[in-house]
Amino acid sequence: MDSFVLVGDAREVSTLTTSGFSDVASSNAALRGFLHGLPGVDKVGADGRAAMLGTRSIKTTAKRQAIDLAISMVDLTTLEGADTPGKVRAMCAKAVHPDPSNPDVPRVAAVCVYPDLVAEAVRAVGSSGVKVASVATAFPSGRSSLEVKVTDTELAVAAGADEVDMVIDRGAFLAGDYLKVFEEIVAIKAACGDAHLKVILETGELATYDNVRRASWLAMLAGGDFIKTSTGKVQPAATLPVTLVMLEAVRDFLDSTGRKVGVKPAGGIRTTKDAIKMLVLVKETAGDGWLDPDWFRLGASSVLNDLLMQRQKQDTGRYSGPDYFTLD
């Protein structure tokens, strides 16, 4: 491989296999051969590049633009056992008007809830344009039969979910049973109908960046509309280098197949600084085409208050405090 390729560039692969994407999933051996044929990720290089991009200084008007863009990309999430219809309604109200005292603040991209609360969320967001996403497929562990996972998805879609966040079977993936993972994604995609499918890789359990790249390609080949880092239930969640590897994967996938896939880092994004670092990473890795809520999302809940506080600091010139925003 060329020595100047820093992080390992998967674009080279496409030339070898341009004709062959329809065949890659013909057998587990073929799929394995393809995924293991992806160039390895230079871990030190990826960590270094992500850290370097994290040092960019974004100030004043650029920061203001970044804050508003980040707000419009947030998937406001509540995935607790203790979620109640009331909590979901409160969260939806916040999604539509993040800062009730300031109508200039854009609405967030979507709310993300468990399947049984989808109907409540759909009612609550109404015609505001905020999408409703539902986790499905035995979230967060994904340990159930395909029938249960498909039914789980169908129920969420029937309840009105615009987007479905599925988890892959990490056990099968790590055991090398790639075809099982592939076929599961295909089956869930079919069950989704018109709903967008986000595939959660749970990168915190995949151990290596090579596996993150393989899982990304697997999810995209199987038809996922988005690839998402984590459930938020496992640490580490959405780190910068992992997001970098996934952004490279969607960029390379677009180059070689012409199909564009979105990226959603989720979990562990808590501050405005974290969010802006993500945006810098998107701009520098995948390009401007992904700087859009249709193609990049931030799965988070606490980051929204911090974004609003920073926005208010810019408006009023004084630091704000958590007393002036909702507790959630």
Place this chain on the structure above:
Amino acid sequence: MTERLSVRKTYKLFIGGAFPRSESGRSYVVTSAKGEFLANASKASRKDARDAVVAARKAFGGWSGATAYNRGQVIYRIAEMLESRRAQFAAELVAADGVAAKKAAELLDAAVDRLVWYAGWSDKIGAIRGSANPVAGPYFNLSSTEPTGVVAVVAPPTGPLLGLVSVIAPVIVTGNTCVVVASERAPLPSITLSEVLATSDLPGGVVNILTGGSEEIAPWLAGHMDVNGIDLTGAAPDLAKTCEELAAENLKRVLRPPADKIDWLADPGTARMTAFLETKTVWHPIGV
């Protein structure tokens, strides 16, 4: 034989129980009363002040929820630690303030005594500020003291140790947490005090000490919406006026600078403690 080079120290800030450099990367030279080089100190920026407020807010729940007895013990422990660093403090007072060694020892004794005195108040302030109120109805009506929250303190420029202890102790003894802007000219006693605080049992974030220009930092603290009170003891008249105006936005409790020069050796009274106290009144039905 070569002459030994002395170590030229650059001290850091004290935020959340840790000693970070200033976010701005700036430092300034601290000189003795005679103008000789003493050390470098960090020059805190508004972002350090912001971080300190976050740390103070985080510490507030635990510190205000601790029993008064426990808070008293911790402050007594600070006095003990101060006592064991007598020599260092005495040397710094002589260098920074230009006082004689005898006077420095007297100020040091007073600082230790002041801490012990305030430590004793922790479980007694409620007795003089709380009350059982007679009401015309079948209720117990009880008023008790509650801490105000996060308090910004502009430390006095003179009396670097005794003055500093005399403004910090009354704020924290009642359960508040604080962000202190130390004396710009003589910050070394406050830096050494932060080392004392870090090694006593005080939870990180209860006291945060920033060195640098009070003109630069204090207005940001005064305008900060998550700061609940501000003690302007060390602020010059112009700065105090600006800060008081900024503090009006979220109705901070403001302790104005005194009109006359303060005699730190005099009996402080309870005014500094009660300046940052709220009163909570509970109506409780009598019977059954």
